[in-house]
Amino acid sequence: MKNMAAGNYFTVTEFFLAGLSGKQELQILLFLLFFGIYMVTVAGNLGMITLIVLSSNLHNPMYYFLSSLSFIDFCQSTVVTPKMLLGFLTEKNLISYCECMTQLYFFIIFSIAECYTLAAMAYDHYVAICKPLLYTITMSYQTYSSLISVYIFSVLSASIHTGFMIRIWFCKLDVINHYFCDLLPLLKLACSNTYINELLILIFSIVNIFVPTLTIIASYISIIASILRIKSTEGRSKAFSTCSSHISAVTVFFGSAAFMYLQPSSVRSMDQGKVSSVFYTTVVPMLNPLIYSLRNKDVSISLKKILQRKKFMLQK
Template sequence: MTAENHSTVTKFILAGLTKKPELQLLLFFLFLGIYVVTVVGNLGMITLIGLRAHLHTPMYYFLSSLSFIDLCHSTVITPKMLVNFVTERNFISYQACMTQLYFFLVFVISECHMLAAMAYDRYVAICNPLLYNVTMSYQVCSGMVVGVYIMGLTGSTAHTGCMLRVLFCKAYRINHYFCDLFPLLELSCSSTYINEVVVLCFSAFNILAPSLTILSSYAFILSTILRIRSTEGRSKAFSTCSSHITAVAAFMYLQPSSVSSIDKGKVSSVFYTIIVPTLNPLIYSLWDKDVKVALNKILEKKRKGVFCLSKNL
């Protein structure tokens, strides 16, 4: 489907984060630094899990998938945002805008369900440890990951498909730094009733279902931990899910709440589109004992290699 079939607008202007020229270069280097940390952190986490045999468990299989989602999520938004900081007119074509919207929704929806899948994994590990290897078999884990991506693709296809039916006439300036769902709907000069119904239905599933899964999983986990008599046993049980709790808290807390203006909503959305993908690998690197041990072993091996090389020279 081409843009001409649906809209008289062939390109949009992205308003960006700020109108102040003196801040553009500063923000460019700030977000470039954050993006580099995001790429290195998430690629590093995927590589680390792939290289260390003791991390080949369901928990880290899900973590590797989460890192891939975060990497893609950030890459869909940040490069275009960085280009916009150093150009005078921030144009984006209709086709590129719809593509960005599609992949943004794929990964943001997938992240919600991946966090829910990780919560269920922790529930099985703590509440049913004897059945863990059977319940969370390779086939089950693979099926859950595939299901997460199917839900992301389904939700994104529904939202973007409805957006392609929306007419954009004279208004073509998006008051945002990327092609987000609601700023685009505000530019419509045709009915958005179907879009609003789809948003309501899919939001109920893609937000409510993962939230209930996470909350119910941790309710059972907390109940199980409180029944453990020894302090050491409680501490060990809690440590197995502390990283995930922190990641979920960051994702939920940094979601944009209802704000009084689009400009404030724009700033708050920076946190879940750019900051959260950066935080997840840092959280697991600092909080997860097995990840820290694996990272220290690789760094120690590299230090020994450098030392031996310098000694030979």
């Protein structure tokens, strides 16, 4: 066995990941689907970061936040998806205890970082639309301090969650009913008391979902009030266009995360949780660069310029 008895508990050295589906006939189809999603995610997010680095007209706070979001999405997808893809090709998808805790740690870091980056982007839109004359002065300092704060808080939160998870003794049953190591599926295997872990999940979920959400809502209330005072239709349209891509990203990410973590345990279903998890671990990281590139004129113009420059160089 892979477990060593310790009183009534066991020291688990390996877990089995149940994956998205137990139906063998779907495994290759799911592999091809998520492999395609992952390739688009990698290309889209690394492409967005490269475009922002190479385009001088995108060197402003708004796009620094966007490049940070692309970095987070790339890392988040890479933490989860390759292991999930491997699971579609193997009969028993094993993950060692150390790998599981490492995956959990980095998953939490990038999930929380995305929450606060989306909130920081909403504040950036608020300053740009409501206080345009102060934008450069205000955001030149706050951009870097915000990004640093986001990652510090994310690492701290992940360290606390993972530290308390390491204290848990697991039962002999070592099948995680999920496609990656997440907090809630792991706690279902616990034999020791999980009260502190569940309390931490509730507290951090409320803080990390509601604080960014309230920041976003407050920012957009001010933004909408400011837009309604704009007399020209073109000005209103431009202002709404600036915010629409961000609103789309926020809705999908926070909606799926809230469905997973803020439901009472009595009505929570792991199978439904898997579906919502797919959205914020694989679909959102793929959609974000597409949303921002297709609905952002500055990004589209910069991309066309770089492609034209490359074409000109090849013709020479």
